[in-house]
């Protein structure tokens with residue numbers, strides 16, 4: 001083998017919440033663990049790096065809404081029936097009380113100064129299952145717990161590029177490179193966990209078109225999907241897109257905080273569009289609010305604002321207090337923008353293109369043990385189908401750390417294929433060998449432009465076919481991308497992975513020849529605006545990959561999926577009347 005091989009029982013790729021918890025749990029199960037992350041320190045990496053404020057969980061303390069069954073019911077609802085509950089239960093829901101104990105043992109305070117849990121209901125929860133806590137330091141606490149474990153070795157500044165298989169098709173390691181020195185690295189492991197987070201940066205985020213000044217998280221470049229797909233794993237529901245409301249000029253949301261506190265959504269003429277009773281009335285599908293806002297903007301009555309000026313000073317102070325730990329930068333943003341909540345409404349705008357479906361029924365498909373279709377390859381956190389935000393990332397990491405350790409213990413010693421590693425080394429370092437050609441920035445920009453135009457909010461067959469053809473051209477053009485240093489090499493590989501993901505997404509969007517859940521949140525085909533419930537409702541599309549060719553498969557819903565329940569809901573109920581009209585679904 002070329003160069004040093006870094007050995008462990010379990011290799012974890014991605015040191016976010018899911019990766020850190022998985023590493024601790026694998027080590028506690030007796031495995032030696034190597035955890036790699038492309039940032040240099042996992043103390044503040046990933047989504048949780050800037051701190052979190054709520055954990056959506058049941059605690060099973062006796063209230064009727066506080067049980068795993070009610071939680072599962074709600075989760076199935078917000079996942080629009082598209083998640084396999086037989087996997088979501090063991091990986092994302094059942095472990096939650098144990099996960100809470102794990103957090104408290106790790107030094108994350110879940111209770112207030114009186115020793116009580118503080119729980120609230122949010123827009124569409126079945127009861128007050130949202131646990132408010134001071135999560136400012138959740139990430140350092142979990143990273144410290146991982147680092148303090150003798151069996152865990154954390155290596156920062158490594159961008160993973162491939163999962164390596166043995167001649168039986170089992171995952172036995174990975175490759176990557178140091179993003180400063182460009183040194184190529186090889187990892188051998190009995191089991192591999194990929195926990196690289198969500199997929200973003202696929203389409204432009206209207207209207208700024210710059211991934212770094214928006215809610216798009218720069219580290220979410222679809223790499224985990226590419227790693228899993230190239231190894232033979234499949235992903236589900238990747239055709240859906242999400243649209244949300246965000247404060248104009250600011251890169252994170254606080255719509256929930258302001259509306260729940262009594263703020264009112266108003267249009268440019270100051271007319272009320274929605275307020276708290278409205279929000280509560282739409283508990284099951286809160287994105288109806290987004291539909292109403294979109295309706296006002298498209299009807300020429302935008303922009304839209306959230307107005308808190310009618311609230312008494314004590315309530316404004318309470319909002320500010322809550323935001324101070326939920327979204328502290330939002331308070332700074334308001335101050336710098338000269339916005340005083342008691343005197344000024346806050347402008348919100350439509351944010352396009354987070355790649356998501358409500359809940360998290362999208363992602364790399366895993367079984368109840370967290371294993372993908374590829375033996376020895378596991379997926380955890382936001383990358384995997386059953387995970388839901390912080391709760392799902394914690395719970396899936398908690399389970400998968402242990403199952404991956406058990407897999408590694410019972411499997412034969414891992415054997416790397418030297419020729420496959422050598423080929424991956426050539427592919428990985430190739431952009432460094434070119435002194436001219438296409439820069440990563442241009443390559444990525446072109447991809448995002450293409451996806452925005454053809455695979456964004458409005459799609460049709462001609463556009464999707466066109467996109468698929470262009471993407472084949474971009475596959476060839478990848479051979480002309482050059483990089484002058486480790487950072488550029490990382491960005492080049494992120495762009496290559498985006499292209500692969502784009503190809504998968506385009507293929508499944510083309511395959512789903514109907515519309516599902518409107519253009520505000522979901523998959524909207526302008527040439528097939530109707531839903532085809534007979535063929536598609538509750539059906540998950542899987543996209544695998546064979547070499548450079550996407551492979552499509554269809555699964556039938558498991559009995560626990562709530563297809564029938566969704567079938568009885570009209571589009572108007574889902575997105576509100578105005579949203580439905582805009583989507584051309586009612587006259």
Ligand SMILES: Cc1cc2nc3c(=O)[nH]c(=O)nc-3n(C[C@H](O)[C@H](O)[C@H](O)COP(=O)(O)OP(=O)(O)OC[C@H]3O[C@@H](n4cnc5c(N)ncnc54)[C@H](O)[C@@H]3O)c2cc1C
Nearest residue numbers: 014016017018038045046047053054160197381382389390
């Ligand atoms: C601002 C914000 C606030 C939030 N607040 C809440 C909240 O209060 N409650 C809640 O429930 N949820 C919240 N969420 C969502 C929650 O934080 C995430 O669901 C969760 O942290 C995801 O964890 P993860 O480990 O799956 O992924 P991530 O946190 O995305 O971690 C992925 C890691 O993988 C690394 N990585 C990626 N690609 C590679 C590669 N090729 N090689 C090596 N490393 C790689 C990244 O650097 C990153 O560290 C919030 C999210 C954001 C952005």
